[in-house]
Amino acid sequence: MVKFSVIVTVYNKQDYIERCLISYAKQDYKHKQLIIVDNGSTDDSLRIIKETIQTHEIHDVALVTCDVSKNVSVSRNAGLEKVTGDWCLFLDGDDYIQEHALRLWGVLAEMTDSPIMMSRMQKSHNVKPLEELNLRTSRWTAENLVKAMKRHSVAGVLYRKDFIDCFELSFKESRHYYADDGFTIDALKVASQVSYINLPLYIKGECYDPIQQPSLNIEPFSNKIEEWLRFFKQVMEDGCLEKNGWLRTELEEWFLKVYFQELADYRNHVLFKQYFTQIQSGLALVREDTIRKRGWLGRKQIATHLKGSQASACKWIDRRLNANQWRNGFKSRTKLYQQISRVWFHRRPLKKKRVLFESFGGKTYACNPRYIYEELQKNDDSYECIWAFNQPKDKDIPGKHRKVKRLSLKYYYYAATSQYWVMNARKEKTLDKRADTIYVQTWHGTPLKRLAADMKEVKMPGTSTTAYKRNFYEETQSWDYLISPNMYSSKIFRRAFNFTKEMLDIGYPRNDLFYDPAKTDMSNIQRLKQRLNIPSNKKVVLYAPTWRDDEFYARGRYKFEVKLDLREMQARFADEYVVLLRMHYLIADNLDVDGLEGFVYNVSDYDDIAELYLISDVLITDYSSVFFDYANLKRPIVFYTYDLDKYRDDLRGFYIDFAAEAPGPLLETSEQVMDALENIESVSAEFEQKRDDFYNQYCHLDNGQASRHVVERVFKK
Numbered sequence: 204m205v206k207f208s209v210i211v212t213v214y215n216k217q218d219y220i221e222r223c224l225i226s227y228a229k230q231d232y233k234h235k236q237l238i239i240v241d242n243g244s245t246d247d248s249l250r251i252i253k254e255t256i257q258t259h260e261i262h263d264v265a266l267v268t269c270d271v272s273k274n275v276s277v278s279r280n281a282g283l284e285k286v287t288g289d290w291c292l293f294l295d296g297d298d299y300i301q302e303h304a305l306r307l308w309g310v311l312a313e314m315t316d317s318p319i320m321m322s323r324m325q326k327s328h329n330v331k332p333l334e335e336l337n338l339r340t341s342r343w344t345a346e347n348l349v350k351a352m353k354r355h356s357v358a359g360v361l362y363r364k365d366f367i368d369c370f371e372l373s374f375k376e377s378r379h380y381y382a383d384d385g386f387t388i389d390a391l392k393v394a395s396q397v398s399y400i401n402l403p404l405y406i407k408g409e410c411y412d413p414i415q416q417p418s419l420n421i422e423p424f425s426n427k428i429e430e431w432l433r434f435f436k437q438v439m440e441d442g443c444l445e446k447n448g449w450l451r452t453e454l455e456e457w458f459l460k461v462y463f464q465e466l467a468d469y470r471n472h473v474l475f476k477q478y479f480t481q482i483q484s485g486l487a488l489v490r491e492d493t494i495r496k497r498g499w500l501g502r503k504q505i506a507t508h509l510k511g512s513q514a515s516a517c518k519w520i521d522r523r524l525n526a527n528q529w530r531n532g533f534k535s536r537t538k539l540y541q542q543i544s545r546v547w548f549h550r551r552p553l554k555k556k557r558v559l560f561e562s563f564g565g566k567t568y569a570c571n572p573r574y575i576y577e578e579l580q581k582n583d584d585s586y587e588c589i590w591a592f593n594q595p596k597d598k599d600i601p602g603k604h605r606k607v608k609r610l611s612l613k614y615y616y617y618a619a620t621s622q623y624w625v626m627n628a629r630k631e632k633t634l635d636k637r638a639d640t641i642y643v644q645t646w647h648g649t650p651l652k653r654l655a656a657d658m659k660e661v662k663m664p665g666t667s668t669t670a671y672k673r674n675f676y677e678e679t680q681s682w683d684y685l686i687s688p689n690m691y692s693s694k695i696f697r698r699a700f701n702f703t704k705e706m707l708d709i710g711y712p713r714n715d716l717f718y719d720p721a722k723t724d725m726s727n728i729q730r731l732k733q734r735l736n737i738p739s740n741k742k743v744v745l746y747a748p749t750w751r752d753d754e755f756y757a758r759g760r761y762k763f764e765v766k767l768d769l770r771e772m773q774a775r776f777a778d779e780y781v782v783l784l785r786m787h788y789l790i791a792d793n794l795d796v797d798g799l800e801g802f803v804y805n806v807s808d809y810d811d812i813a814e815l816y817l818i819s820d821v822l823i824t825d826y827s828s829v830f831f832d833y834a835n836l837k838r839p840i841v842f843y844t845y846d847l848d849k850y851r852d853d854l855r856g857f858y859i860d861f862a863a864e865a866p867g868p869l870l871e872t873s874e875q876v877m878d879a880l881e882n883i884e885s886v887s888a889e890f891e892q893k894r895d896d897f898y899n900q901y902c903h904l905d906n907g908q909a910s911r912h913v914v915e916r917v918f919k920k
């Protein structure tokens with residue numbers, strides 16, 4: 204039986220290191236040694252490491268600590284010095300290994316002569332337990348040198364210790380970025396094969412903060428360019444390389460990939476000029492055979508670069524990128540419209556006073572955009588207002604406006620030529636903002652649950668934490684104004700959205716109506732009730748919960764099961780109340796209210812929830828920002844938080860001490876909710892002080908003037 208030495212390198216991984224070490228401790232394989240190199244962490248990592256070693260009774264441990272943090276090569280070399288096993292595995296502190304991983308590698312080690320072993324790697328947001336994977340279908344292949352090269356990291360790769368010693372392999376400590384590549388290439392030059400298990404035994408943690416703390420591989424290329432060029436030259440000029448045709452080809456392919464993908468973005472940057480001749484020397488090392496595999500435009504670009512004309516090289520880059528964009532355009536309709544916008548619409552002049560409005564991705568005529576639109580139209584018909592809706596025919600809205608189908612070609616045209624955009628959620632990704640378009644982002648609520656950069660881990664479908672946060676960052680950087688409902692939100696928005704431009708701390712336009720006597724007046728309330736066919740003599744309970752990140756059918760389509768016992772409610776309250784069920788706009792489930800007619804009303808399709816607040820006497824909600832708005836009315840609120848621990852601790856995390864600040868009781872069962880409703884007057888009285896405190900803290904800017912402020916500070920500036 205072989206012995207494994209697992210080398211864990213750590214630098215400030217307090218949130219992930221325990222998961223990593225536990226995955227080691229749980230291995231059902233005895234012959235192992237743990238080597239931990241803490242590279243001068245300044246957070247709590249070291250304490251957690253020591254504690255985990257103790258609580259999980261991990262034996263045969265070597266813990267190396269450094270006072271000052273050095274680069275990862277220094278850590279990996281320090282780890283290698285402590286190895287007592289036959290094989291070593293590099294495990295990064297924010298990654299972990301699957302149960303049985305060492306046992307499976309152990310089986311492979313007995314079967315193979317190759318000095319390197321690997322397995323499939325999987326991202327941590329997409330992990331399936333090993334039991335669900337059929338071990339028998341796993342392919343144990345041996346010719347995997349190229350795969351090892353393409354990984355560009357030693358994490359999750361196992362090396363035989365005598366092989367490392369024999370060829371004196373080590374990490375070049377002068378390299379900051381390409382040290383793992385250097386090690387891998389040195390090993391592959393002398394290894395005849397790599398063995399591979401086709402199972403995801405190694406789980407790669409994500410880069411959880413790609414903006415403030417990007418991992419080495421997602422750092423901007425501008426930081427790496429110099430080392431990259433030096434590194435490529437060094438490895439290509441290494442005498443041993445010539446013998447290995449495949450490795451040379453791989454390196455050349457990699458060089459061209461970086462040249463086409465990363466460098467192209469810098470064509471108009473001073474770096475391109477600065478490194479032009481060095482890139483040229485790099486290109487000169489690439490053999491004709493490898494260049495020939497590239498498309499015509501790529502070959503032209505290389506040829507002009509080699510000839511030494513910087514301006515024409517840039518021109519060819521532009522042509523190639525343009526061709527790629529058209530090619531992408533034929534992959535989806537929105538990408539095609541994006542390309543048409545770039546080429547034609549963006550060249551048209553901006554239309555002064557044209558304003559594009561959009562609320563909740565075209566689903567509603569509601570929220571802040573609605574009230575800004577209505578204010579803008581007051582006494583001034585000189586603005587050309589365009590409303591984008593998913594179903595424009597279904598929307599009958601007041602005022603002078605034009606409706607456009609969201610994501611249609613017309614929509615891209617109007618967006619490209621509008622002077623202003625007013626939206627309350629992120630824009631469609633393929634909509635490019637022109638530099639002189641003024642983008643007013645209103646957002647859609649005071650945050651209770653953590654937002655964007657403040658989220659620890661993103662658990663939504665079809666994305667990863669890294670991708671979600673990067674996309675969010677790109678979006679927020681395009682906002683020119685951001686409206687904030689209260690000073691508490693302003694502080695969070697600045698940080699979570701990385702927003703540095705003008706924040707309008709003016710309260711929410713969508714809450715203006717609470718301060719308008721014509722809207723809060725009984726006759727208006729009766730009129731709204733009539734519109735919904737609600738009996739005028741009944742009191743109204745509004746149930747408006749939020750969505751759960753991890754319960755979904757697909758991207759943007761979430762599940763929700765109403766956990767209130769509506770039949771029991773009907774039996775107890777039908778004489779006095781009606782219940783309005785209002786699902787969040789991301790919920791795709793259709794509610795079944797059969798048999799509850801006259802008592803339960805499904806108002807999920809009603810455009811503006813603010814009008815539902817006006818007509819309701821009690822609000823039941825959970826973690827939705829609706830209660831921050833509803834607090835303006837100082838009416839009773841009950842929280843039905845049956846999954847509080849999971850929502851707060853696993854899914855999102857909260858900004859405030861919810862239990863301490865909530866302006867109403869937090870209840871776990873349907874029974875408790877009904878009892879609270881039964882005694883709503885005493886419950887309400889009990890929370891009066893908390894409701895006032897809450898109002899002062901979160902509604903202090905709302906005074907009915909927010910829409911007017913937006914118009915004055917943005918449009919009439």
Ligand code: C2G
Pocket residue numbers: 570646647648649650651654746747748749750785786787788812826827828829
């Ligand atoms: N909303 C609604 N009906 C619901 C829940 C929400 O109409 N049942 C509307 C409200 O206007 C609410 C907004 O959607 O303020 C945002 O909903 P949240 O439940 O708070 O959830 P989310 O969309 O994740 O936004 O900063 C706020 C956060 O980003 C929350």
